[in-house]
Amino acid sequence: MEELRPATILLVEDDPGDQKLIKVSLKSQKIANELYIVGSGEEAMDFLYHRGKHSAETPLPDRILLDLKMPGMGGKEFLRRIKQDEKMKKIQVVILTSSDSEKDILDSYNLQASGYIKKPVELGDFKRVMKEIEAYWFIICKLPPKEE
Amino acid sequence: MSKEITKRKQDELKLRLDECNAALRILHESLFSVFNLWKEANEDLKQNIAERKHAEEERERLLKELEAKNEELERFVYTVSHDLRSPLVTIQGFVGLLKKDVGQKEVEKVESDLKQIEKAVVKMDRLLSDTLKFSRVGRVVNPPEDVPFGYLVQEALDQTAAKIKSSGVEISLAADFPAVLVDRTRIVEVLVNLIENSINYMGEQSCPKIDIGYRIDGDSSEPVFFVGDNGIGIDQDQHEKVFNLFYQVKKKTKEAGTGVGLTIVKRIIEVHGGSV
Amino acid sequence: MKGKVVILLVEDEEAHAMLIMRVLEDAQVAKVIHWVADGGEALDYLFRRGEYVDEGKSPRPDLILLDLRLPKIDGLEVLKEIKQSEELRGIPVVILTTSESETDMARAYHQYVNSYLVKPVDFTKFNEMISDLGFYWLVWNRQPGRMKE
Structure with a gap:
């Protein structure tokens, strides 16, 4: 098998505390992933389509970690939009949210999210879950082929 | 006086006219040679263009051919890498389990682990030899021979006599066969593949039969040869797929082949300019 | 909360199926692993047709492990039908294949596959991958109709 290549991750999360926590937890020794952080669905759209302050040519992320409850567009609307875009739909989106409601879970899968993880309340658990997410999504799973 | 002047003038004019004529002739000649040169150059250019166009067409054709070859190679490499890796996963996997089962002294499991490893090795070997066989088709070409098709069938x-005997298949042949111009060895190989294929996929048929014959379709003068059987057959939607390398319709049959047989058949027939 | 954890394994290579089941059993990931060997049977199971009409015979899986090259109906076609069905969409589908072809991968991603995994030849890695993937989907990931235990 080929060597692991570093993944490009886009984190869409409005809470600065969670942003920091996720950033620290995603620093694995195995691979140097490239992490970009945006604070809302609108900003995430700007990032993907190179608009506004994200007009610089940033790479398309391999995976998106997406919070659901955010001011403005919100996670679900963002998910709906990128899954309708032929170019973007292949990006896997893992929901990372504090919501545990059956409706949110169902809606997310109906919008073709790849996975759904509930953020644990306790710090130790949170770090552990992040480790699992990193190990699974960025080490075990194949990343989609890079576009030329 | 005036008459004299006129005469002198006339002479002068005549002289001028002669000079002019001479100059014109020279001009005409040089123009003519320029025209000739131009015509020659033009012809050259035309020919050049035609040649270039021809070369371009030739290039285009070669490019297309190359592309098709590339595609075929890509498919081939894909199939080989995918199919050859599969028994390796099996072997490594059961070696891993074997270590565990030996440690725990699970004699029965050890035996079944070994059996799996053995089966995978046999499969690997067959895949490799089939791959080799396949790569030879189309490269090794024997000169075509004029032979009665019946000889080839025989x-x-x-x-395949041993196989036919042990399977109890009844063979029925057409009374006579027309002569064909073919690469004898290859066509026999095609027939062997088709007959073996029929036997392998006979299913639970109580009186298995294979029918070898030919027919002339409508107004076409080309005979169509066939090897038919009353076995499990192939679903209509699978017809295209069976000719892919290593593809198998049903994996559950007792006699497992690698699935390369029909692909070889297709390749040989295509090299002969026919279709299956 | 649901009783038994069910995995549907769609794999045409018998030896691989045995291998995967052994690893999952040893890691105590799932109680019930239902193995089918072709794409047609997988769809019969999921859409409760033919021999799987009876719901007792076709309990909803919590995870589907799907090989790509399958007899009858191709793995990508199975994936497509699952992701187009509102009822089945929430079940994670993990492609488990020996193919590293970029075309296969791109196609699977376009059909909203949950994950794409390549079977490693090395058994230690194979073992690790299968048990990790089982744990990830069955312990950490949330799905509709399956509350946290």
């Missing part, structure tokens, strides 16, 4: 039946 040769193929001789090669």
Whole structure:
């Protein structure tokens, strides 16, 4: 098998505390992933389509970690939009949210999210879950082929 | 006086006219040679363009051919890498389990682990030899021979005699066969493949039969040869797929082949300019 | 909360199926692993047709492990039908294949596959991958109709 290549991750999360926590937890020794952080669905759209302050040519992320409850567009609307875009739909989106409601879970899968993880309340658990997410999504799973 | 002047003038004019004529002639000649040169150059150019166009067409054709070859190679490499890796996963996997089962002294499991490893090795070997066989088709070409098709059928039946006998298949042949111009060895190989294929996929048929014959379709003067059987058959939607390398319709049959047989058949027939 | 954890394994290579089941059993990931060997049977199971009409015979899986090259109906076609069905969409589908072809991968991603995994030849890695993937989907990931235990 080929060597692991570093993944490009886009984190869409409005809470600065969670942003920091996720950033620290995603620093694995195995691979140097490239992490970009945006604070809302609108900003995430700007990032993907190179608009506004994200007009610089940033790479398309391999995976998106997406919070659901955010001011403005919100996670679900963002998910709906990128899954309708032929170019973007292949990006896997893992929901990372504090919501545990059956409706949110169902809606997310109906919008073709790849996975759904509930953020644990306790710090130790949170770090552990992040480790699992990193190990699974960025080490075990194949990343989609890079576009030329 | 005036008459004299006029005469002198006339002479002068005549002289001028002669000079002019001479100059014109020279001009005409040089123009003519320029025209000739131009015409020649033009012809050259035309020919050049035609040649270039021809070369371009030739290039285009070669490019297309190359592309098709590339595609075929890509498919081939894909199939080989995918199919050859599969038994490796099996072997490594059961070696891993074997270590565990030996440690725990699970004699029965050890035996079944070993059996799996053995099966995978046999499969790997067959895949490799089939791959080799496949790569030879189309490269090794024997000169075409003019032979009665019946001879070829008989040769193929001789090669598969043991198998036919043990399977109890009844063979029925057409009364006579037309002569064909073919690469004899290859066509016999095609027939052997088709006959073996029929036997392998006979299913639970109580009186298995294979029918070898030919027919002339409508107004076409080309005979169509066939090897038919009353076995499990192939679903209509699978017809295209069976000719892919290593593809198998049903994996559950007792006699497992690698699935390369029909692909070889297709390749040989295509090299002969026919279709299956 | 649901009783038994069910995995549907769609794999045409018998030896691989045995291998995967052994690893999952040893890691105590799932109680019930239902193995089918072709794409047609997988769809019969999921859409409760033919021999799987009876719901007792076709309990909803919590995870589907799907090989790509399958007899009858191709793995990508199975994936497509699952992701187009509102009822089945929430079940994670993990492609488990020996193919590293970029075309296969791109196609699977376009059909909203949950994950794409390549079977490693090395058994230690194979073992690790299968048990990790089982744990990830069955312990950490949330799905509709399956509350946290």
